[in-house]
Amino acid sequence: MIRALAVVTLLAATAHSASAGVYGSLGLGNTGVADDASSGAFTPASRSLRFAAGYEFTKYVGAEGGVIGYNLAHGGADYSGREFYAAGVGHLPIGNGFGAFARLGLQRTSFSTDRAQGDLSGSGYLVGAGFEYQLRIPQLAHASVWVDYTRNAAGLADSNGRAFSRDVGTSMWTLGVTAGL
Numbered sequence: 001m002i003r004a005l006a007v008v009t010l011l012a013a014t015a016h017s018a019s020a021g022v023y024g025s026l027g028l029g030n031t032g033v034a035d036d037a038s039s040g041a042f043t044p045a046s047r048s049l050r051f052a053a054g055y056e057f058t059k060y061v062g063a064e065g066g067v068i069g070y071n072l073a074h075g076g077a078d079y080s081g082r083e084f085y086a087a088g089v090g091h092l093p094i095g096n097g098f099g100a101f102a103r104l105g106l107q108r109t110s111f112s113t114d115r116a117q118g119d120l121s122g123s124g125y126l127v128g129a130g131f132e133y134q135l136r137i138p139q140l141a142h143a144s145v146w147v148d149y150t151r152n153a154a155g156l157a158d159s160n161g162r163a164f165s166r167d168v169g170t171s172m173w174t175l176g177v178t179a180g181l
Contacts, residue, residue, distance in 0.1 A: 021055070021056050021142055021180050021181075022053070022054070022055050022180065022181045023053070023054050023055075023056065023142055023178050023179060023180050023181060024051075024052070024053050024178070024179055024181055025050070025051070025052040025053070025054070025064075025066070025146075025176055025177070025178040025179075026049075026050070026051060026052075026176055026177055027048075027049070027050040027052075027146075027148075027174040027175060027176025027177075028047055028048070028049055028050075028174065028175060028176065029047060029048045029049075029050070029172045029173050029174030029175065029176075030044070030047060030048065030172060030173050030174075031044040031046065031047065031048045031070040031071075031072075031081075031170055031172055032044060032170065032171040032172065033072060033168065033169070033170055033171075034153070034168070034169040034170070034171060041074070042072045042073070042074045042079070042111075042168055043072065043073050043074070044070065044071075044072060045070075045071040045072055045073045045078065046070055046071035047070070048068055048069065048070040048170075048172050048174065049068070049069050049070070050066055050067070050068045050069075050172075050174055050176065051066055051067055052064050052065065052066030052067075053065060053066065053181075054089060056091070056142075059091060059093060060090060060091050060092070061088070061089070061090060061091070062088075062089040062090075062091065063086070063087070063088055063089065064085075064086075064087050064088075064089050064103065064105075065084075065085065065086045065087070066084075066085055067082060067083065067084050067085075068081075068082070068083040068085070068150075068152075068170075068172070069081065069082050069083075070170070070172075072111065074111075076115075077113045077115035078113060078115075079111040079112065079113045079120075080111070080112050080113070081109065081110070081111050081170070082109070082110050082112075083107050083108065083109045083110075083126075083152055083170070084107060084108045085105050085106065085107035085108075085126045085152075086105050086106055086107075087103045087104055087105025087106075087126055088103070088104055088105060089101055089102070089103050090102045090103075097133050097134040097135075097136070098131065098132070098133055098134075099131070099132050099133075099134065099144075100129070100130070100131050100132075101129065101130055101131075101132060101146075101148070102127075102128070102129045103126065103127065103128040103129070103148075103150070104125075104126070104127050105125070105126045105127075106123065106124075106125060106126065107123065107124055107125065107126040107152055107154065108121070108122075108123050108154075109121060109122055109123070109124065109152065109154040109156065109168075111156070118158050118159055119158070119159050120156040120157065120158055120159075121156065121157065121159075122154040122155045122156040122157055123154055123155075124152065124153045124154030124155060124167075124169075125152070125153055126150060126151070126152045127150070127151050128148050128149055128150030128151065129148060129149060130146055130147050130148025130149060130174075131146065131147060131148075132144040132145065132146035132147075132178070133145050133146070140179055140180055142178070142179065142180030143177070143178065143179050143180065144177070144178045145175075145176070145177055145178075146175070146176055146177075146178060147173070147174070147175050147176075148173075148174055148176075149171070149172070149173055149174075150171070150172050150174065151169060151170075151171050152169055152170045152171075152172075153167060153168075153169035154167065154168065154169070155167050156168055
């Protein structure tokens, strides 16, 4: 998967388009946790917040990196979750300012706590899709509102490198805004 993402990014970087540009994005969403534990599973304790920056190589292909933050509870401890990601993004203009997009990439998850249970971290994948509406604001080259669904999954290990007994993933519906920089 890393090779495929690298090839797509390299090909996109060599393309030239008038729609190319840097953007920043902010989103607020829910946090759903997919934990295969029969007992003592992680549970969501807050909304998610996403900050991202990206570059549109063409009106169809881009790359994005960002951080997603949220809070979880597990075994009587509160955890602060952070996911750093890098992804390729595909865009499909639909018409009248509407468009669809998909995101595929790699992410690094960390769950930190001040309790004896200890911190957990691991790497995994990120996949998502959504819709956006382009706003027509003369002062901004690119502005939109969007909604998407993103799924993240990682195999976790404790701070000593011991594998956690299961994989944990998050699923989020997010509503956000994007502005060209």
